[in-house]
Amino acid sequence: MTERLSTVSADPATARAIAAGRRTRRWGAWYVALHRFRVMKSYTGTVVVAGIGNPLVYLYALGVGLATIVDVDLDGVSYLVFVAPALLASAAITVASEEFTYPIMLGYKWNPTFTGMSSSPLRPTQIVDGIVISVAVRMTVNLVLFLLLILVFGAAPSPVAAGMIVAGLLGGLAFGTVLMGYTSTLEEDTGQLAMVMRFVVLPMTLFSGTFFPLSTFPIWLQWIGWISPLWHSTELARVFSFGYEEPIWLSVVHVVYLVVLIVTGWAWARHIAVRRLGR
Amino acid sequence: MPAPVIVAQDLVKRYGEFAAVDGISFEVAPGESFGLLGPNGAGKSTTMRMVGAVSTRTSGDLAILGLDPDTHGPEIRSQLGVVPQADNLDAELRVRENLLVYGRYFGMPGRLVAKRADELLAFAQLEDKGKAKVDSLSGGMKRRLTIARALINDPRVLLLDEPTTGLDPQARHILWDRLFRLKEQGTTLLLTTHYMDEAEQLCDRLVVVDKGAIMAEGTPAELIRRYSSREVLEVRFGSDRNSEVAERFTGVGDRMEVLPDRVLVYSDDGEAELVRITDAGFRPITSLVRRSSLEDVFLRLTGRSLIE
Numbered sequence: 172m173t174e175r176l177s178t179v180s181a182d183p184a185t186a187r188a189i190a191a192g193r194r195t196r197r198w199g200a201w202y203v204a205l206h207r208f209r210v211m212k213s214y215t216g217t218v219v220v221a222g223i224g225n226p227l228v229y230l231y232a233l234g235v236g237l238a239t240i241v242d243v244d245l246d247g248v249s250y251l252v253f254v255a256p257a258l259l260a261s262a263a264i265t266v267a268s269e270e271f272t273y274p275i276m277l278g279y280k281w282n283p284t285f286t287g288m289s290s291s292p293l294r295p296t297q298i299v300d301g302i303v304i305s306v307a308v309r310m311t312v313n314l315v316l317f318l319l320l321i322l323v324f325g326a327a328p329s330p331v332a333a334g335m336i337v338a339g340l341l342g343g344l345a346f347g348t349v350l351m352g353y354t355s356t357l358e359e360d361t362g363q364l365a366m367v368m369r370f371v372v373l374p375m376t377l378f379s380g381t382f383f384p385l386s387t388f389p390i391w392l393q394w395i396g397w398i399s400p401l402w403h404s405t406e407l408a409r410v411f412s413f414g415y416e417e418p419i420w421l422s423v424v425h426v427v428y429l430v431v432l433i434v435t436g437w438a439w440a441r442h443i444a445v446r447r448l449g450r
Numbered sequence: 451m452p453a454p455v456i457v458a459q460d461l462v463k464r465y466g467e468f469a470a471v472d473g474i475s476f477e478v479a480p481g482e483s484f485g486l487l488g489p490n491g492a493g494k495s496t497t498m499r500m501v502g503a504v505s506t507r508t509s510g511d512l513a514i515l516g517l518d519p520d521t522h523g524p525e526i527r528s529q530l531g532v533v534p535q536a537d538n539l540d541a542e543l544r545v546r547e548n549l550l551v552y553g554r555y556f557g558m559p560g561r562l563v564a565k566r567a568d569e570l571l572a573f574a575q576l577e578d579k580g581k582a583k584v585d586s587l588s589g590g591m592k593r594r595l596t597i598a599r600a601l602i603n604d605p606r607v608l609l610l611d612e613p614t615t616g617l618d619p620q621a622r623h624i625l626w627d628r629l630f631r632l633k634e635q636g637t638t639l640l641l642t643t644h645y646m647d648e649a650e651q652l653c654d655r656l657v658v659v660d661k662g663a664i665m666a667e668g669t670p671a672e673l674i675r676r677y678s679s680r681e682v683l684e685v686r687f688g689s690d691r692n693s694e695v696a697e698r699f700t701g702v703g704d705r706m707e708v709l710p711d712r713v714l715v716y717s718d719d720g721e722a723e724l725v726r727i728t729d730a731g732f733r734p735i736t737s738l739v740r741r742s743s744l745e746d747v748f749l750r751l752t753g754r755s756l757i758e
Contacts, residue, residue: 182453182515182516184453184455184480184515184516184529184606185515185516185517187529188515188517188522188525188526188528188529188606189517189522189525191525191528191529191556191557191603192522192524192525192526192527192528193557194556194557195524195528195555195556195557196524198557199524199555202551202554202555202557203555205551205554206540206551206554209543209547209550209551210540210542210543213542213543282538282540282541282542283536283538284538284539284540286534286538287534287538287539287540287552287599288555289504290502290504290527290530290532290534291527291528291552291555291556292523292524292525292527292528292555292556292557293524293527293555294523294524448504449504449505449506450465450505
């Protein structure tokens, strides 16, 4: 590409244009992420309070409260240890469902900042990449806070418990990029996003082995877990958190499945962006 | 002669069967102020989006600064400033922040962007609004901020899509003044408008566009000379009587247009035509003699008025 660019023309205006486009071609996605960080800064309070408050409440209620009446052997660990990685994984899903729905709708339609961005040297694919990068960073912040609280509760015995962050990030982005792709296709929100929250996010949380192992569900409900990025992410987080016993091939399946979703969702969102912003 | 900044040749944009732009050709020289005049839906905005290297063309040739938008979109856009028809400032950020994030998109270093942002806030007469929320600005201020944003990269070409639509007269005049300054500084302007006075004020040269095609091209004065008369007499006889009365005019003016609300008589001497009409015994409710404008050119070319 560079070769072709440099041989185009000797006209000074053309040469200036070619030189000026170079930085954005390389760093454009990062510039978009910087924009998003600035927007997120306006709700830092929410991010931090939700990032600490939510885990605190859940860990306490489920792990300390509910655990006293749940008297089952869960892979040989306490209920708190069992449920903590799942709560962490769900937190990433929550961030994904916040950041990949209304802000996307906003950018395309309600306050069409994406249209503004597409008039700059940015390419539509860089807009998508920048958003994914910024959300991944925010998600990581939330996950780290969550992990620290889990450690405070003494609920992650394994020395590689920090690996939960990777598991959570994979799950959050797997669900998030697909959600972003879907939201990007919406010309109008006539309740679809609320439906997603109610009929996708909520059931996913209930049937992904979050509060009980998936195996305790009747077989005809277990498929929800198998396709749910949250289940894969949760199981992976449990492996890191307390050495949850599952065959190694299954752990590989978790990672591969989540990565495939990320790649597919991301590519879908990019494809829609190119089509929608280039009309 | 310097190479043209924009060259469009048989530019076509189709959405399915519908041709929004249907074979438009024009050239814009550096420093020139070029206008696309036409009613809503004429294909002006679509043309602007193609020139802005955002929307891809269906066919035809297009070069901006000697580059093809299909292959060099980012390079072309790095040299443009774009003021869209609908403001798309980021309402989640403050006024100055909108300039800061936008400047970064051009790969400009943070410190340079900050300096430029302050200069542009002054240029847009928004110095004291830097920390304000975007939504607290008036329509005219938002437009000025959008123009300031479009200038952050010191663009070679400024694209303005109906820059003053929806603004009150005072806000329009402030905006025109700012655009005029840019023009004096040598910025190439490409603007669309459906206001004749705006085109006459700002454009060195323009094309009249209707249904995706160019109807005429020239300077405002040339177009008026070619397609209209020096003066226009407007007479009204009441909505239901205009056409009936006009049919009985004989030997009045060079040409006539009968609109639902008034009759336009084209002539080099409007006053004389009015005398002729009243002498013939017609009693218009109101009468007005004015200079011919681009509105009349448009009416002549398309048989329709610009704003319907």
